[in-house]
Amino acid sequence: xxxxxxxxxSVEFLIESKSIDYQYSTGNPKKNKSKDLSDYExxxxxxxxxxxxxxxxxxxxxxxxGEISTNDLNIKLEDLFEMDDNDLITLKxxxxxxxxxxxxxxxxxxxxxxxxxxxxxxxxxEFRGVVRGRIDWNATLKTRYAKGFxxxxxFVCSPPSKxxxxxxxxxxxxxxxxxxxxxxxxxxxxxxxxxxxxxxxDIEKLSDEKNWYEIVGNNYKMAKKTLKKVYFxxxxxxxxxxxxxxxxxxxxxxxLYHRIAExxxxxxxxxxxxxxxxxxxxxxxxxxxxxxxxxxxxIYVFFSLVRALPDPDLTVLSKGYKYFTFDELDDxxxxxxxxxxLPDDLREASEYKDILDNYDIRNSYRDPDIILEFEKDxxxxxxxxxxxxxxxxxxxxxxxxxxxxxxxxxxxxxxNKKKTFTDKCPVVLVTWGGINIKEGCNPFEKxxxxxxxxxFEYYLKKLVGLEEFTIIQRN
Numbered sequence: 001x002x003x004x005x006x007x008x009x010s011v012e013f014l015i016e017s018k019s020i021d022y023q024y025s026t027g028n029p030k031k032n033k034s035k036d037l038s039d040y041e042x043x044x045x046x047x048x049x050x051x052x053x054x055x056x057x058x059x060x061x062x063x064x065x066g067e068i069s070t071n072d073l074n075i076k077l078e079d080l081f082e083m084d085d086n087d088l089i090t091l092k093x094x095x096x097x098x099x100x101x102x103x104x105x106x107x108x109x110x111x112x113x114x115x116x117x118x119x120x121x122x123x124x125x126e127f128r129g130v131v132r133g134r135i136d137w138n139a140t141l142k143t144r145y146a147k148g149f150x151x152x153x154x155f156v157c158s159p160p161s162k163x164x165x166x167x168x169x170x171x172x173x174x175x176x177x178x179x180x181x182x183x184x185x186x187x188x189x190x191x192x193x194x195x196x197x198x199x200x201x202d203i204e205k206l207s208d209e210k211n212w213y214e215i216v217g218n219n220y221k222m223a224k225k226t227l228k229k230v231y232f233x234x235x236x237x238x239x240x241x242x243x244x245x246x247x248x249x250x251x252x253x254x255x256l257y258h259r260i261a262e263x264x265x266x267x268x269x270x271x272x273x274x275x276x277x278x279x280x281x282x283x284x285x286x287x288x289x290x291x292x293x294x295x296x297x298x299i300y301v302f303f304s305l306v307r308a309l310p311d312p313d314l315t316v317l318s319k320g321y322k323y324f325t326f327d328e329l330d331d332x333x334x335x336x337x338x339x340x341x342l343p344d345d346l347r348e349a350s351e352y353k354d355i356l357d358n359y360d361i362r363n364s365y366r367d368p369d370i371i372l373e374f375e376k377d378x379x380x381x382x383x384x385x386x387x388x389x390x391x392x393x394x395x396x397x398x399x400x401x402x403x404x405x406x407x408x409x410x411x412x413x414x415x416n417k418k419k420t421f422t423d424k425c426p427v428v429l430v431t432w433g434g435i436n437i438k439e440g441c442n443p444f445e446k447x448x449x450x451x452x453x454x455x456f457e458y459y460l461k462k463l464v465g466l467e468e469f470t471i472i473q474r475n
Contacts, residue, residue: 051296051300052288052289054300054303054304054307055288055296055299055300055303056283056284056288057303058299058302058303058306059080059283059284059288059299060280061314062076062080062314063076063077063080063280063283064276064280073274073276073279074088074274077279077283080299081287081291081295082292082295086186089186089271090186090187090203091206091282091286091287091290092270092271092282093182093183093186093187094187094203094206094207094212094216094286095206095270095281095282095285095286096182096266096267096270096271097179097182097183097187097216097219098206098207098209098212098215098216099263099266101259101262101263101266102179102219102263102266103215103219104259105175105259105260105263106179106219106222106223108256108259109222109226111256112172112254112256112257113226113229115254115256116164116169116231117164117166117168117169117252117254117257118162118163118164118166119162119163119166120161120162120163121161121162121163123158123159123161124136124139124156124157124158125156125157125158125159126143126154126155126156127154127155127156127157128151128153128154128155129153130155131155131157132157132159133157133158133159134157134158135155135156135157136156136157136158139156140154140155140156143156162231163234164231164232164234164235165234165235165236166235166248167244167245167248167249168245168248168249168252168257168260169235170235170236170237170238170241170245171238171241171245171246171248171249171260171261171264172235172249172257172260173227173232173235173237173238174237174238174241174245174264175260175263175264175267176223176226176227177223177227177237178267179219179220179223180220180223180224180227183216183217183220187213187216202290202291202292203290204290205289205290206286206289206290207286208289241264245264246261246264246265249261249264266278270282293389294388294389296389297387297389297432298339298369298370298387298389301369301370301385301387301430301456302337302339302369302370304456304457304460305337305370305372305385305460305463305464306325306337308460308461308463308464308466309325309327309335309337309464309466310327310329310466311327312325312326312327312337313325313326313327324336324337324338324339324341325337329465329466331376332376332377333374333375333376333465334374334375334376335372335373335374335464335465336372336373336375337370337371337372337373337464338370338371338372338373339369339370340367340369341367341371342367342368342371343371343373343382345380345382345413345419346371346382346410346413349410349412349413349416349419350409350410351408351409351410351411351412352366352409366405366406366409368384368385368386368403368406369385369386369387370384370385370386370387371383371384371385372385372422372463372464372465374422374465378418379417379418379419379420380418380419380420381419381420381421381422381423381426382410382413382419382420382421382422382426383421383422383425383426383427383428383463384403384406384407384410384426384427384428385428385430385463386399386402386403386406386427386428386429386430387430388429388430388431388432389431389432390431390432390433390434391431391432391433391434391452392434393434393435395434396429396431396434396435396450399429399431400429400448400450403427403429403448404427404448406427407421407426407427407447407448421447424444424445425444425446425447425448425449425463426447426448427447427448427449428448428449428450428451428463429448429449429450429451430450430451430452430453430456431450431451431452431453432452432453433452433453434452435450435452436452436455437451437455
């Protein structure tokens with residue numbers, strides 16, 4: 001099993017004016033007045049960075065633990081962040097075009113073009129009244145007499161000419177064309193709406209630089225301008241660079257050519273080889289900060305539950321693309337935490353499914369975000385956790401109505417003593433804020449409870465079965 005660092009039992013949000021201090025505490029949870037995870041103006045950088053760090057750790061364990069194939073990695077990445085192939089290519093495109101290697105290459109292009117590699121070719125040509133290059137007297141005399149008379153103004157010379165169609169220049173042309181085509185095909189028509197739950201990520205946040213699209217545009221213009229130079233007409237186009245192109249670039253005496261090879265290798269790692277280290281950098285530096293905050297908050301809540309277990313088995317975290325982890329508690333209770341997956345026992349108990357079975361319509365299921373499954377002495381109990389990244393009271397009310405629907409949908413299992421809901425809090429709605437437990441009240445006797453982020457952190461051990469729910473005593 002992987003060892004997961006055990007953190008203190010809860011997190012306290014201390015709110016002073018518009019900033020929030022995020023710190024560990026063993027006291028009761030404080031009220032959280034920030035709007036939600038995307039409300040950056042009211043969140044301190046410490047909170048945001050802490051959440052991002054948690055998610056990075058989860059993604060690392062989920063995507064990069066053990067030996068995985070490239071295809072497997074892509075499927076898991078697209079599935080977890082709800083992207084399609086074009087979304088992933090757009091992400092790679094931004095990462096490539098904003099990389100230091102590409103930007104350095106564009107910056108040194110004017111100097112490189114003044115010292116473009118070439119070889120000198122000496123082909124024989126006829127000249128009259130002028131001499132260019134070295135005179136080939138044998139060829140000159142033969143040509144003069146072949147024409148039937150001795151013309152003293154005719155010379156056959158070998159003038160020097162520059163030959164630019166070299167492997168390193170072919171690689172340069174390939175890289176510049178890729179910079180142009182990637183922007184044309186994967187950036188110019190992207191229009192993701194900020195904080196739209198239907199979109200996988202906010203493209204504007206793929207870089208910390210606010211004018212990043214302008215930077216890409218300027219580099220794009222420079223690449224197009226460069227390819228219009230007349231000597232590029234004599235440089236061959238290559239569809240797939242070979243090892244000789246990279247070798248010639250690295251061996252060139254002009255160190256600026258090394259930059260070309262480095263840019264191509266980055267392109268190769270991102271789009272062809274899909275190197276895991278490069279992809280991990282892509283996820284950490286681009287994807288996580290730009291991912292829809294609703295999805296990020298779901299992942300954060302799921303991983304917080306996972307970390308609350310003493311020794312979770314993360315080797316099964318994504319087995320068959322069903323996200324879950326497993327642990328056995330000291331009292332023998334086996335705990336399984338499912339993410340975006342409905343266990344078969346609840347699937348079979350679904351009233352929603354049973355109703356649709358009577359109609360000529362494609363059947364489907366409504367999966368809660370997270371389900372905790374407890375098994376001991378042959379008895380299974382379930383706890384549903386639904387996550388909403390909001391502090392808007394109207395949205396909290398609507399979300400409560402939705403989770404009441406989940407409870408009713410699977411209510412049939414209440415009649416099954418071997419497979420049923422937990423005695424306390426079988427349904428938990430986790431919001432960012434917008435609601436707080438009243439002092440002196442004990443909502444844990446209800447079937448459905450609502451917890452804001454600080455309350456959720458405070459009751460983590462209770463939610464995963466490590467402690468019993470008790471009445472809150474407020475100071």
